[in-house]
Amino acid sequence: MTTPTEPYVLNIGPQHPSTHGVFRIRVVMDGERIQDIDMIVGYLHRSMEKLAEERTYTQNIPFTDRADYLAAMSGNLGLCLAAERLARVEVPERASYLRVIFAELQRIASHAMANGTLVSDAGAWQTPLLYMFREREKILDLFEMTCGARLTTNYMRIGGVAFEPPPEFWPALLELVDELPERISEYEELLTQNEIFIARTRDIGVISPEDAINGSLVGPALRGSGVPWDLRKAEPYCIYDRMEFDVPIGRNGDVYDRFMVRLAETRESVKIIRQAVENIPDGSHKTDIPLALRPAPGEVYGRVEGPRGELGFYLVSDGGPAPYRFHIRAPSLINLSLLRELARGASLSDAVVTLGSIDIVVGEIDR
């Protein structure tokens, strides 16, 4: 005889370590199993898209820092590329190289954070997270050295980058690049064969490639399901077409694969940075653009492969100084489209790990 059960509602968040930010989930539970899940977002909504309509293109760059605050450089790059395409601005080669170096450093820092918190969600409380923060810290030091800020960098400009890195930047970068592969191996040894970690992540939160594509998943969440889609290869921007790197993909589409994809991607990023440092040409780090930049009427959808996937900027210009419409295609938000289907029937602890593996940044969800 089975004991009759009754569903109950459990509230997680908005302030909870496992939600990675001010993000609230309302879960209907039947015993240990999730019957239904509802996400409540908007606690961090700052109406960026509306505010952007009253600011010039350059004044909008700081918004991209604060949208995805763990990958400010990628946000800067996305907006600048879109605005440059809209205003037909050419970028000097050196600036493109600098942009790639910083975007890839940002990717490593962001993946370190994503994987660190994922492992933390899986039960390895804090130790691996702090290990991964060690490298992130060094990367943020490099950012600070160059543009004075660690998180909200506001480094890139339409037509290039704001500053030339200081002389002490290059030796510090090379030292870090030499050190990183060793560190990544360390994490691989520590975690990828760990029985507990495998038990908590293998075959958990499985997303089939068909669902991943149809559910608009991008980035490591899509590649973890075995779809080799990376905008750096598919639609090379900056100088990615000159770089040699691989696109790691997963096989089963579970949490473990998404973790491994991120880990492998950090290796590829190190490769890209090394090539960029070797080949960076001399020259100017930005071109002069008219201070009163008024792109011709038109629209553009510029996108970059951010750490969380396709980060798009849909800009509409009416010929004025500010964008007529400024829309950020936020991968963090859209990657959650399948959350309900993934969570149904799963246990709560698995759902938390799945959410961690999708890697959300609430600043970008809410904007």
Add this chain to the structure above:
Amino acid sequence: MPSGPTQIDGGRVANALNRALPGIATTSTEEWVEVESSRLEEALRWLHDSEQFDAAQLSNLCAVDYHDHFTVVYHLQSFDLNQQIVLKVRVVDRDTPTVPSSYPVYKGALLQEREVFDLMGIHFEGHPDLRRLFLWDSFPGHPLRKDFLGIGEGLTSGLQRFPFENKEQPDRLLNRENIVEQGSQETPEGWSGVAST
């Protein structure tokens, strides 16, 4: 010229759409194709299933307010062919703008349509769970509309001129001496990084 490197000609999409589903595409340019809003789902399903376009993913969905009408913009992505289609739908009714939901074809529309509903006030017919996403239910109006609260008669939101611009001579900039020359980024004398009192 299409504005994205892998974006395909809207005219090509319009021709193919009209051949398969007569009269569905109303306008097209090199960048985008506009379809009749009542037949949106049909168009999306055809593009999704066709081998020629293989629009596997709805990569972006957003809406633009053009004062007299709304445009809902769909960016469709094909992975196998590596090409992007920009599809638009025009909605004229400002009081209860309604567009068929693309959720039956693309599950990825779930949250994007909720976002557009919240901020632009466009209803998506057939959406399984159309609620506000960011703002609370009693929030007045839809902020991304150009006639949102606080904007007076005959005025629109948005920046009309640069902050440093001369009103009488819009092409001339004021305060030229404040513009920092490139390469002159030394710390000013006596500046310690702390604001002096």
